[in-house]
Amino acid sequence: MSDRYALIGNPVAHSKSPWIHAEFARATGQELEYGLVEAPLDGFAATVERFRTGGGKGLNVTLPFKQEAFRLCTRVSERARQAQAVNTLVLETGFGDNTDGIGLVRDLSQNLDYPFRSVLLLGAGGAAQGVVGALLEAGATKVLIANRTVARAEEVAKRFPGTAACGYESLPTQAFDLIVNATSASLADEALPVAQSAFHKKTLAYDMAYGRETPFLAAAKRAGARTSDGLGMLVEQAAESFFVWRGVRPETRPVLAKLRGS
Numbered sequence: 001m002s003d004r005y006a007l008i009g010n011p012v013a014h015s016k017s018p019w020i021h022a023e024f025a026r027a028t029g030q031e032l033e034y035g036l037v038e039a040p041l042d043g044f045a046a047t048v049e050r051f052r053t054g055g056g057k058g059l060n061v062t063l064p065f066k067q068e069a070f071r072l073c074t075r076v077s078e079r080a081r082q083a084q085a086v087n088t089l090v091l092e093t094g095f096g097d098n099t100d101g102i103g104l105v106r107d108l109s110q111n112l113d114y115p116f117r118s119v120l121l122l123g124a125g126g127a128a129q130g131v132v133g134a135l136l137e138a139g140a141t142k143v144l145i146a147n148r149t150v151a152r153a154e155e156v157a158k159r160f161p162g163t164a165a166c167g168y169e170s171l172p173t174q175a176f177d178l179i180v181n182a183t184s185a186s187l188a189d190e191a192l193p194v195a196q197s198a199f200h201k202k203t204l205a206y207d208m209a210y211g212r213e214t215p216f217l218a219a220a221k222r223a224g225a226r227t228s229d230g231l232g233m234l235v236e237q238a239a240e241s242f243f244v245w246r247g248v249r250p251e252t253r254p255v256l257a258k259l260r261g262s
């Protein structure tokens, strides 16, 4: 029988992860199945346990469970400890990792070839917490974390020296090299109150959502900024999870090209 993996979250129905991992498995000759598990909002731990006792080897975790997954682990990687959020579970050992940050940074550096110094990070949830450390390690000299609930941004900024926090009403008007939308506002097609002056011609506006032009990306385009959705990050974080589970690093470019239909 093939080893079993899955994405767990709520909702998960429209995820591209099963297709991506099937491509990685085919390309690397690994025998595995990757499915989808929707956990009830109050039943994450019980659903993980059922999957594990049913023979499941590993899980990717998506919203809203990344912080709960962190608390469930018996051992975590340094990057997951910094983020206090886990998106990759190794069920045999209780180990948790977070591959979101390296996924974003690899997309920026390898696929988009985009160097950056100043970063405005919108959001302070699991995804945002997962990328702050990697952005700093990749050379960001300034990371401002803006969130609707300011206290949450302040709590995250406290954990990462070299970062600062604010609410949307007190966003500075200066331009940033990189603006990352790590909120789930795009899922509801809601715009974020980011001033046009935050974008300059060379700003890259990066939305972790993918598959369509979000209000955030549309606003960035109107301001003349370069834009990217989060499809590359999705593929890169999946590749890193695959490596954590299987010890084999799949090639990402062909998979990303297929997803983009090119």
Ligand code: NAP
Pocket: 062, 063, 064, 066, 100, 103, 122, 123, 124, 125, 126, 127, 128, 147, 148, 149, 150, 152, 182, 183, 184, 185, 186, 187, 190, 192, 208, 209, 210, 230, 231, 233, 234, 235, 237
């Ligand atoms: P989460 O932990 O639930 O956090 C949600 C964040 O969005 C919080 O900061 C929340 O602010 C903010 N938010 C929600 N609705 C908002 C609105 N209407 N206006 C302003 N802020 C709003 O979710 P997550 O796990 O961080 O995921 C966030 C997004 O990233 C999702 O769209 C997810 O699909 C995407 N993502 C993509 C990838 C990828 O590989 N491309 C990887 C990870 C995540 P409050 O704190 O004020 O509630």
